[in-house]
Amino acid sequence: MIMDMRTPRANSDTRPYYVATGDEEKIFKAAFRQGLSILLKGPTGCGKTRFVEAMAHDLGRPLITVSCHDDLTTADLVGRYLLNGNQTQWVDGPLTRAVREGAICYLDEIVEARQDTTVVLHPLADHRRQLPLERLGVTLEAAPGFCLVVSYNPGYQSVLKDLKDSTRQRMVALEFGFPSPQVEEGIVATEAGIAPAQAEKLVRLGQAIRRLENGGLREVASTRVLIAAGRLVAEGLTLTQAARAAVAGPLSDDARVSDGLNKMIDVYL
Numbered sequence: 001m002i003m004d005m006r007t008p009r010a011n012s013d014t015r016p017y018y019v020a021t022g023d024e025e026k027i028f029k030a031a032f033r034q035g036l037s038i039l040l041k042g043p044t045g046c047g048k049t050r051f052v053e054a055m056a057h058d059l060g061r062p063l064i065t066v067s068c069h070d071d072l073t074t075a076d077l078v079g080r081y082l083l084n085g086n087q088t089q090w091v092d093g094p095l096t097r098a099v100r101e102g103a104i105c106y107l108d109e110i111v112e113a114r115q116d117t118t119v120v121l122h123p124l125a126d127h128r129r130q131l132p133l134e135r136l137g138v139t140l141e142a143a144p145g146f147c148l149v150v151s152y153n154p155g156y157q158s159v160l161k162d163l164k165d166s167t168r169q170r171m172v173a174l175e176f177g178f179p180s181p182q183v184e185e186g187i188v189a190t191e192a193g194i195a196p197a198q199a200e201k202l203v204r205l206g207q208a209i210r211r212l213e214n215g216g217l218r219e220v221a222s223t224r225v226l227i228a229a230g231r232l233v234a235e236g237l238t239l240t241q242a243a244r245a246a247v248a249g250p251l252s253d254d255a256r257v258s259d260g261l262n263k264m265i266d267v268y269l
């Protein structure tokens with residue numbers, strides 16, 4: 001089981017760098033105070049995770065992040081009995097820990113999780129704020145400060161389609177897209193540590209790739225890949241070398257498509 005649980009950031013003094021692109025911070029904080037669950041919709045690499053990290057910091061809550069994958073089961077989320085010597089011992093999963101501690105629980109890319117996981121999410125996501133632990137025969141009430149946040153890419157098949165309407169209606173949805181070019185230039189320059197003029201070129205290339213429709217790409221050029229290219233530039237590579245390695249390479253394995261991307265790189269950089 002691969003589970004990524006980043007250390008809570010709430011206690012660190014510096015706020016994770018996040019540039020708001022609209023009223024998402026205000027809406028998140030209002031939903032948090034009202035005990036509502038939050039859905040973040042948007043493509044991979046557009047800042048959803050960083051946003052949650054910044055919100056956890058501002059709200060002073062620990063953050064427990066779970067990167068969902070297709071083998072993720074309910075037991076992975078809530079916990080299981082494990083063998084300890086010749087005895088079995090219950091070990092809380094990340095969702096249960098968040099419910100007990102009053103943490104923000106971020107289920108990243110919930111689409112990947114198995115269908116049966118939605119069953120435990122229902123009573124947590126709606127007004128009940130309860131987590132039934134069947135194996136222990138108890139139902140936990142979420143501690144104050146607990147907040148369920150899930151992200152998904154609406155372009156994919158979604159397990160969320162199976163959430164009951166009554167539950168979905170109690171979730172607040174925030175739509176994420178890529179930031180405007182000016183904002184994205186600032187983000188790429190800051191995160192990669194490169195000159196604004198270099199960031200501007202990378203962002204212009206990214207925008208052009210995003211405009212390609214049906215270009216045979218699995219994903220578009222996200223802010224994340226532009227930052228990766230910027231990091232290579234900060235190491236002394238040329239913009240062209242960096243974009244070929246960090247933008248064109250990861251986006252496609254198809255020689256024809258890669259060739260097209262490399263031509264775009266030559267034009268834009």
Ligand code: ADP
Pocket residue numbers: 017018019020021043044045046047048049050051179187191223224227
């Ligand atoms: P997602 O969770 O949507 O896949 P991330 O939050 O991991 O994406 O974003 C990828 C990277 O892009 C982040 O590590 C961060 O460096 C950068 N990023 C994207 N949007 C922003 C933003 N609005 N403010 C600051 N950094 C951002």
